[in-house]
Amino acid sequence: MKILRFAGIVPLIGLLAGCGSGAPSAKIGLNVELTGEMPAVGASAKNAAELFISQQNAAGGIPIGDQKVPLELVIGDNAAKADQAAAVANKLIVQDDVLAMVGPNASACAIPASEIAEALKCPMISPWSTNPKTTIDVTTGKPKDYVFRACFTDTFQARVLAKFVLNNLKKTSAAALYDVASEAPNGQANLFRETFEANGGKIVAFETYTTGDRDFSAQLTKIKAANPAVIFLPCYYNDVPLIVQQARRLGITADFVGSDTWSTPEIIKLGGDEINGSYFCNHYSAKILTDTARKFMSDYKSRYGQDPDDIAALTYDAFGILTEAIKTAGKMDRQAVRGALSKISAYDGVTGSFKYEGSGDPVKSAVILQIKDGQFVWVANATP
């Protein structure tokens, strides 16, 4: 039995600089996880979006056709729940009449929201959803027309991680533990298993739990008996610290490897000593910054007093790509914006260079990071 929770959809009108009454503005919807299981994700996305909008509007807005138009942000909270993400998408597109929507981030939210965006023919960019189903229509196997993402896909990520474990760590036996009820972790675990085994590795244990579980001792005792050299944990940042602590307490000494679901500094705060030394796949690293990225990092830090995580960086890039497409389209028309988005061939964002080739998935690279003494340390690069 599932209980509906009170989690209001609170539209917040973004602060507008230089928006006169009656002047047109380009409305962009933001559908994010402000409350619920992963509030850190929503907060980063909202911060980055507000930073982007205020920078653009301080410069008088973006040029559309022959006039400069300010941007307007409409925020909806999807509470990290699938049903609410769809409801927020519907509200933003129909009621608020946004030109395009950014978000949701969690795949479990982004997939249902993408169905709404596709049906209503409104461009949507998910900053962080890596599950293939976000941009692919599973019934036909074809890419969705109106849905894009700013990150790489799980298929790519699984290949990067499998090769990293085999070639860099030189470990050939691995176990996995993941949330079977959550879309991104579920997909990542299965894709990792496929690529790891196809490249000569052996999966010795493949265990699951469900969202909200906090006791993993039974699964970990089983994994311990199988004695893997590496444990793959494609789990959200709230679960990882608990799993890692319980594993160490049971005497498991294997290395932990994670996916981009780890990528928020919260994981260091919650993880303690036990998480030290673990590796994960990420979208970008502070080590390999371009000028665009460096400017974003310092702007973000001076505005919010903390370093941006990759959700913030990807959200900033999603807005960057979107406004680029709106400028190219030259008019505030959803179909024209969609057309311009699909033709982006080189955009230099915070998280590297983007291009779209016939689908909503960008061609871009990934990095492997290690958690070392409370820092994310760069280890390796991986190109498509």
Add this chain to the structure above:
Amino acid sequence: MEYFAQQAINAIQLGAIYALIALGYSLVYGVLTMINFAHGDLFMVGAFFCLIIASLFPLPFVVILVLVMLSTGFLGALIERVAYRPLRSAPRVSAIITALGCGLVIENLVSSLSPYAKPMPALFSVTGYNLGGLSISSLQILIIGVSILLMVGLDFFIRRTSFGMAMRAISFDSRTVPLLGIPLNKVISVTFLIGAGLGGAAGMLYGLAYPVIAASMGVLVGWKAFIAAVVGGIGSIRGAVVGGFILGLVEVMTVAVLPSTYRDLIAYSLLLVILIFKPYGLLGKAPNQKV
């Protein structure tokens, strides 16, 4: 063999916490025949009270435990006074909906005050023991020990004290017994105080065992403990304990021998089978039919 012994330790720890929460459901149901669906959220509040108290004052474990039980207990009694008492003569379903509502209010209040999950400080340094390949920690021993102590204490209170007798009397007949001079409201307030206090203690122990606490942590565990209470026979104190340990054992052992994806499917199917053969739960009694 060693593998199953380790899994048995895992099961006892999990079962002890389920049992401790299940007691709160069963106690309130026994006295009021009402299901306090806010109990899972009181459990969560207990963990947060522990975090607040422990980060403000460096007190010993036992003192913190007592403070957490008292504060959560008073919150439970307050909820009863404010939200449930006015509805005591209303239809049962209104009380249940009110309880669900209270739970949601508490959960969303906490999540607005603390949207991020918080790390729980360790109240003492945990030592791990290795007994012939079995890992057990001082924390696990403490959790199991405190849970069992609280369960035995409650059983003694209900069966051996005059206040416990008053509770049993009201549970037997809540219309006639007050006419004989038993203060109904006081007994019910104390019932909620104890029930919520045990929930708070469980929240604290759970927070220490799984040291990432969040506003949503009580939902799933609360439901599972409710199921444990029903399987054991809701209204029965010993039944709640039995139900909690059975649920812990079934969950852990399913994972131990089968793929963990089937855990909930198998565990809860088994519990359904128990209810088919024992519809009032393992230790529950069929209600007296009043003609």
